[in-house]
Amino acid sequence: MGQMSGRAIAAGGTGAPRPSRQISIVLRPADQAAPPAEPPAREPVRGPADPGSPFAEIQRELDAMVGLEKVKALIYEIYALLHISGLRSAAGLAVGPQVYHMIFSGNPGTGKTTVARIVAKLFQKMGVLPKGHLIEVERADLVGEYIGHTAQKTREMVRKALGGVLFVDEAYSLARGGEKDFGKEAIDTLVKAMEDYKNQFVLILAGYPNEIDMFLLSNPGLPSRFPIRIDFPDYTVDQLVRIAELMAKERDYELQPQAIEKLRQHLAERKRNSLLPFSNARYVRNTIEKAIRHQAVRLLNLYGTGQPGRQELMTIRAEDLRWDAEDA
Ligand SMILES: Nc1ncnc2c1ncn2[C@@H]1O[C@H](COP(=O)(O)OP(=O)(O)OP(=O)(O)O)[C@@H](O)[C@H]1O
Numbered sequence: 001m002g003q004m005s006g007r008a009i010a011a012g013g014t015g016a017p018r019p020s021r022q023i024s025i026v027l028r029p030a031d032q033a034a035p036p037a038e039p040p041a042r043e044p045v046r047g048p049a050d051p052g053s054p055f056a057e058i059q060r061e062l063d064a065m066v067g068l069e070k071v072k073a074l075i076y077e078i079y080a081l082l083h084i085s086g087l088r089s090a091a092g093l094a095v096g097p098q099v100y101h102m103i104f105s106g107n108p109g110t111g112k113t114t115v116a117r118i119v120a121k122l123f124q125k126m127g128v129l130p131k132g133h134l135i136e137v138e139r140a141d142l143v144g145e146y147i148g149h150t151a152q153k154t155r156e157m158v159r160k161a162l163g164g165v166l167f168v169d170e171a172y173s174l175a176r177g178g179e180k181d182f183g184k185e186a187i188d189t190l191v192k193a194m195e196d197y198k199n200q201f202v203l204i205l206a207g208y209p210n211e212i213d214m215f216l217l218s219n220p221g222l223p224s225r226f227p228i229r230i231d232f233p234d235y236t237v238d239q240l241v242r243i244a245e246l247m248a249k250e251r252d253y254e255l256q257p258q259a260i261e262k263l264r265q266h267l268a269e270r271k272r273n274s275l276l277p278f279s280n281a282r283y284v285r286n287t288i289e290k291a292i293r294h295q296a297v298r299l300l301n302l303y304g305t306g307q308p309g310r311q312e313l314m315t316i317r318a319e320d321l322r323w324d325a326e327d328a
């Protein structure tokens, strides 16, 4: 706590030419080719696991997530920047203005909310935010029904988020209705709150990649206010299967090899079919939770009042994995 307190003062400095508000750790969209000049891989991405470091717990939580290597690297960069800024400030060196508002872009179920919680905790541990809680809102929480109602509702959410992170999901929906829509009032109120409560909360706007891009394009003033952009790629089939195995394990279940194979084939098919919506890890979670219910019915039918063995109680078989047409 307190080690970053020099920042706020530095941010308000006058006289000197206004330094860029951008910090240079913006990730390129996944689909954009890396420029050839990029230096060799920035290893090590994460430092040695020093159990005493404030990053240790964050690292444990990130390690528990499958894939997301670039996301993890970026979060480590933010940590490094915060840590070194603290040391620089203590050494009497200039610490540039730092803005931590972020854009999270990614398809459904790619880990945005989970990572936002971890980021909130990182800021709390590093003394940037006193509470480090996360308030997750969507359009309906911000937009009201009559003139003035929206500003009031949005301000109320900002107030709740002070000391932590305000996470606005499907941010694009705020711009959808155009100039006349109350969504615009919500955006204006958020932007004003970013000025009024500078450094008192971090705003994360989340959404699907094309929609977030459209949103930023529709508001020329916005991109520069969100210097950090994190792109969440879709998971590969292998990653989704690993996530399924992890989710089963967390719940004291295990997938039989035939079940894993069935799942792998199903996921590959689902990912190929671009006409159906697909919610990545959330789809996997729903699949596992449904399989657990199917297993319970199977065991009850099989054993009646009898007692299945411990292994039976844990095992998810291929037949327990079933999907309905409307699963997304
Ligand atoms: N990389 C991962 N490893 C393990 N579990 C994951 C991973 N990513 C997401 N999950 C799990 O998948 C579920 C959905 O993740 P989360 O809610 O963070 O996604 P989201 O991007 O916020 O989705 P949405 O856009 O639908 O809000 C959660 O149960 C989360 O724990």
Ligand SMILES: [Mg+2]
Residues within 6 Å of the ligand: 112, 113, 114, 169
């Ligand atoms: Mg979410």
